[in-house]
Amino acid sequence: MNVDILNPSSIAIIGASTNPKKISTVILQNLISGGFNGKVYPVNPKYEEVLGRKSYPDILSIKEDIDQVCIVIPAHIVEEVVDQCIEKKVKSVVIISAGFKETGKEGKVLEENIAKKLKEANIRLIGPNSLGYINNIDNINLSFARKNTGKGNIAFISQSGAFCTAILDMACEDDFGFSHMVSIGNKADIFENELIELFDNDSNTSAIALYIEEFSDGKEFVKLAQKSKKPIIVIAPGSSEKAKEAISSHTGALASSYDTITTAISKANTILSESSVELYELMKFVSSNRIPKGKKVAVITNAGGPGIIATDNIEKYDLILSELGEKTTKKLFSVLPDAASVKNPIDLLGDALADRYDQAISFCENDNEVDSILVILTPQLITDIVGTAEKIVKIKNKTSKPIFVCFLGNHDIKNGVDLLKEYNVYTSNNIEATIKIIGKLVKYNENTIKSDIVEVKDIKTSSKYIRDVKDCLTSEMVILPDDITENILKEHDIPIPQQIITPHIENAIEFSVNRFPVVIKATSKDLAHKTDFKAVYLDIRTISEFETKFYELRESISKVTGITSPDILVQEMIVGNAEVFIGANREGDSQIYEDEGKGFGHLIAIGQGGIYTEIHKDIKHILIPTSREDMLQALDNTKLSIVINGFRGKPKLAKEKLLDMLENIQRMLISYPQIITMDINPVMLTEDKVVAVDVKLYIKD
């Protein structure tokens, strides 16, 4: 995207009027009072003049070229203006008006028409259903926000305009600013990814924040975020079933599954925020502080109780209470009173004045065992609140170690807190929330030194049976027949039990006789969805037992399907030391891995198999394409890995072979993107082999 879209040299505002309460007027007002130094053209046939400027009946009446047109008129007359924009050859359009995709079918068609026309004319579009945008670097406020802030270094991209207004209202109170804020609305053209790329390369922006209900191109988003040089903070509501319904009625978007979003956000190494307040706090912190380099936190407090609360939360959020160096302890010992605690959490005692804080913070700042410092103050009798704040500000200005401050209270602490805020010191009255934020920042930093980014083109594909697969595609999801499944699995070196599919008992017995014990099953094709049907006989050990079971199974299949001589699947029986589940789901259509394919692609799930899959839900997710290392990490995060790694004197299982299988499954899924769902349960894992015993592949276009 060209940066000009957020920095046009001239803007026409369609619908601008003299009514100060109208959105169009507010936008014009914001633009002018914000100090925009390009040309501004109010367009409204009803007026000769608006806010002291000549008003035009339409854009075609304006003689000069126009860079950008901002449309603030009812939805049903927007298309007409869009046609004029095309005729006028403007460069970009911002549609503020609501009444499009978010209102239903009719609105969706209208929106698609407009977007298509603009695209063909090579005109970029922000919106519709947008609050507009603010570019504080170039003094452009083309929004109807009631407030704007000063310049800052955070770029905020939001799918919700109201969310922008709430964040702006918080920021105003704190003198906290943004470089840009873009309300992308229904995202008919420009969506988050282009803006992320833009801001990642913008020297005025040091971090990017996102409010996203639906990722327009998940695969691309992950790649962009992985490559980003700046922290990206994301709030992505809409994970619950009910929320998905609400989103759909609100922006017409189709939300991704919770598993996909959380896996994607983690893979993309963004900082995931769980509430608007947390998003805001994270923005504030990253805007003026370095990110902690590690998990070790020193806690300095003037009261024992809050120190204990901090200690609990440091454990809860996977951080480490620093073991202070001997030097630090000695120095603390030499300056603090006897009753003070020189161990972390450092308790300066209730009569601590600013000097004790000053000393303790300075000592910790110089201790290599400390990655970040949490300063806690309770307003006790002689506590020097402002004095302590002053000391903290001084140290903050010269240290590279992040300092987090919790002054507990609200009334007496106010002057101290105001001072801290003025100098961009992170401050909160909530110890737990603060430590949660430290935890998120540390995790972000840990992941920043990333392994190589794997792209689809890096994966060696093979799709000899693509014709067979495509022949099976229908408009609905269908199960792939066992023989094609077998071919595809073998093509990708995914071990399955030795097996035969035959309607003839002689062939079946010939196969089985040297392989007992065996298993017999109905084939997927015949009985895929009949889960209550007894379609599997395990552990058959003799020919006579085999005959009995074979006829029994044949009869019951015939009864249900009407086929007199159905195919029967006979497999050697594999006994594993552990049963593994490997599943996959595709998000996006089957063109997902091609250039224009949008969505997140396949999400592989791995965890404990057998009946406990559903009971313990010990499942971790892998968003492909990815590296073997990431697969290992997901596997190691399952509890199953405790068994695989050898538990309580039991042998280690064939972990490397399981990883081979995961890599092969990745190749298979990318080779056959028609696979929409894969279900392998169980994969049998022994000390030296791994076998996919029961594989079901479902396809859809």
Place this chain on the structure above:
Amino acid sequence: MNVDILNPSSIAIIGASTNPKKISTVILQNLISGGFNGKVYPVNPKYEEVLGRKSYPDILSIKEDIDQVCIVIPAHIVEEVVDQCIEKKVKSVVIISAGFKETGKEGKVLEENIAKKLKEANIRLIGPNSLGYINNIDNINLSFARKNTGKGNIAFISQSGAFCTAILDMACEDDFGFSHMVSIGNKADIFENELIELFDNDSNTSAIALYIEEFSDGKEFVKLAQKSKKPIIVIAPGSSEKAKEAISSHTGALASSYDTITTAISKANTILSESSVELYELMKFVSSNRIPKGKKVAVITNAGGPGIIATDNIEKYDLILSELGEKTTKKLFSVLPDAASVKNPIDLLGDALADRYDQAISFCENDNEVDSILVILTPQLITDIVGTAEKIVKIKNKTSKPIFVCFLGNHDIKNGVDLLKEYNVYTSNNIEATIKIIGKLVKYNENTIKSDIVEVKDIKTSSKYIRDVKDCLTSEMVILPDDITENILKEHDIPIPQQIITPHIENAIEFSVNRFPVVIKATSKDLAHKTDFKAVYLDIRTISEFETKFYELRESISKVTGITSPDILVQEMIVGNAEVFIGANREGDSQIYEDEGKGFGHLIAIGQGGIYTEIHKDIKHILIPTSREDMLQALDNTKLSIVINGFRGKPKLAKEKLLDMLENIQRMLISYPQIITMDINPVMLTEDKVVAVDVKLYIKD
């Protein structure tokens, strides 16, 4: 406790001086300016007069009787004053001074001496290491808090004085008040339980809040809280290992295990808060609102995005998004614009003024499908912030349905928020935190209609082998020999496999011959702590196999223990459809169930057994004594219960028999409180029976 302790008619303050920065002076000042209408006696030999009042050299020089003495002098001279208090026959003492148990051994002895002397003299004690107390009902502020609030209806009991000051500082800003605030410090005499009982019966108090690092008498606390007529809100930091260390250096307390605390707090049906801010918010809410009667929440918003955040969190915190009644939907439809959402979350749209809020809230208030109402406002262009707040206040004053308000922002919303606060409407800028609070309140309410409270005296005990058990007690924890364990288990009808303990192979074979398959093991006595020793042979099916294994086991036991003919345990082998783990730990000493026994008693753990016990940690806890119903609830909260209840067509297992076993175990533990740890893994569960296969009982005094 006599209420007089917080409402004395006369108070002497030891150490009061003319130095306005000294704690003693501040206390005197607070007492006088707070409006105490009893007699006040400054005591300090250095002065003739303090703050315009005659100062006495010591309390014995005061002619009148003294109700309460407040001691604010260095720790080492406190005992002397205590002696004088005894001589003077005062009724109660408040020791503000620090320097006791929290500083180590010496301080602990000093504290214990003082407490003992006072107890013998029948004088009650608050502290030491206390901020003092505030009784706003009778205008007594005997504390050195820098701030006090107006009267309120929450009683706050805190083990941390600094925590009191932080909460007071928050409350001052909000004009939020307390009935009482007691800083119990080191709790040498008066601790939380007595105060809970007191405030539960105090008509000026409607809810009780607690900051507790260590429960002085857990069993009693649970009983009191279960019986309490008022909500009890608890913050109980110190669950992490590191925090336990910190607590010990801070108040000298020994913290309970995390499992015990959380189980106790849940059984006691208190509202557990996880941060100081949350504690404060909960206090504010319960002080002036009814608690939601159920899970169903209606969300009213002027923006889609925040509505989605709310929806996500309603699911996350186990609440239900109300399915609005048809009547409500129709009424909403008739007054809201077309583009609005009349489904929950109700989206009033960005141009909503106060009237739309007013109507929507009123409709929801009259809908039986709504238990509480969450009102969200974002400050959009024409949003009527104060007007909306006014409407909410009006409805709040006449409705019995709880209303929670989230105005998102900070600057423009301020006037609205201030108005809401003035009228005690719950307001927050954090949707997630608010919904979390609703979740906690709803859970509290659900549990309030409690099953009968079970007390130790309700349990039928039996302890025929108490002599044998007591004979085994040493100063260390020891394992109870298998034969005594067997006797005790049989005494309490806890089924174990048929078994024999013998050193003679002939006897062993005689036992086994009609019972194959059998299991042979070393006895607990010999090899309890040798976990790497192969001490179990499973599934022995023939006499010759038996002989081989018997000799093998005997030889290896001999090698380790030196006993040439060791006892061997032979059991019938039980194959279960599920393996269950049942464990127990005692907190408190073995007098725990007697009158003076302090601690929480036994905590039973139940969950999946076998090797997966440690892997999945699918364990729930039961604090005894309790009802079968509560045991069932704990069991049903394990994932194991999915298997027990019959999963995927598998048979249901003998759940009632498992509950019988739990009840019998409860009887056994109360009959033999010497049992400090119990470990049964596995308990084999089949369709019709339950057998405790491997039982280890450890005892300690």
